[in-house]
Amino acid sequence: MNVLILAAHDGQHIDPTTAHIVGAASRLASGGAVHLLVLGHRCATVADQAAGLPGVAQxxxxxxxxxxxxxxxTIARQLAALGRDYQWLVAAHDLRARAALPRTAALLEAAYLSDVIGVDADSLRRPIYAGAAISHLQSTARTTCLTLRTSAFAPVRDSAAADAVIVQIPAVPADTRTQLVGRDVATSHRPDLGRARIVVAGGRGVGSAASMALVEKLADHLGAAVGASRAAVDAGFAANAVQVGQTGKTVAPDVYIALGISGAIQHLAGIKDAKCIVAINKDPDAPIFQVADLGFVGDLFEALPALQAGLPTAN
Known part of the structure; x- marks a missing residue:
């Protein structure tokens, strides 16, 4: 059962989450080969990095x-040209793969499953109803396209692995019906939200964009990433790029600090893999307290300064 992984990269460096995908793919392969596909221009360095990942045969x-x-x-065309030789076509559950893999499945008349969080011997697991339930699925299709939630899988580790063989293959003709006309990239000195060890997030209870600065101040104090609930984003308190939840980013930090976040089910779907959830909210009945490991009921603007004063700064 051979597996083909679509590698995520920025043109110079392979994305660290690829190691998590390889770890999951090794379980899917069940003794078959794991191959990794690098698409780009002048990206030989990325291919070299990919070849060094343990478990990748080619x-x-x-x-x-x-x-x-x-x-x-275009990505879907390239995957479809290769896909008939593989039982599994796999990628991280990011925007690019969520757009490309359903198109690939349509071209191959294959199955498609998104946001898979578990690979068992006899089934796949993925959340449904905004994470309120987990479905166990089996695919009987000849080829199945999957996007995986990288935070749900451990990265592959095997120091004894040898470099994989790199094979250059021709590109299929690009699909020019849609074209990229520009890119707006948000830059920040803070850690990446999807990989941060600590995330400090604000919700509707923050009250204003000006008050969101207090959330950012605590994040900077801890060397943490800044997140926000959809309610805070919709109210203009924070940028869409930092939204956490079902329609935003899924995070799995060691510590998630939820400030003024009520805990709607859509938001909880994005933080369920956090190791420790700390919540501050003035409403004792807020749903966030049902999942929080530590909770404080009180005024956010009184608690924040005290919390920051009692916590050490980032190293």
Missing amino acids: VLLVDDAAYATPNAE
Whole structure:
């Protein structure tokens, strides 16, 4: 049962989450081969990094100018051209894969499952109803396309692994019906939200964009990433890029500090993998307290200064 992984990278460095995908793919392969596909332009360095990942038998490199910024349709074409040789086509559950893999499944008449959080011997697991329940599924299709929640899988580790073989393959003709006309990249000195060990998040209870600065101040004090609930984003307190939840980012930090967040089920779906949840809310009946490991009922603006004063600064 061979597996093909679509590698995530920025053109120079392979995304660290790829090691998590390889770990899950090794279980899917069940003795078969795990191959990794690198799409891009002038990205030989990425292919070299991919070849060093334990468990990867072969790296397929498509290095073409048309793939510098490939759209979802082009990625789907390339995956479909290779996909019939694999039982599983796998990628991280990011925006690019969520757009490309359903198109790939349509081209191959294959199955598609998104946001898979578990790979068992006889089934796959994925959340449903905004994480309120977990479904166990089996795929009988010849080829199945999967996106995996990287935070749910441990990265592969095997220091004895040898470098994989890199094979350069031709690019399929690009689909030019849609084109990238610009990119707006948010820059921040803070840790990446999806990989941060500590996340400090504000919700509707913060009250204003100006008060959100207190949340950011605590995050900077701890060397943490800043997050926000959808309610806070919709109210204009925070940027969409830091939204956490079902329609935002899924996080799995060691500590998640929820400030003024009531805990709607859609938000809880994005933080269920956090190791420790700390909540401050003035409403004692807020749903966030049902999942919090530590909770404080009280005024946020009185608690925040005291909390910051009692916590050490980041190293």
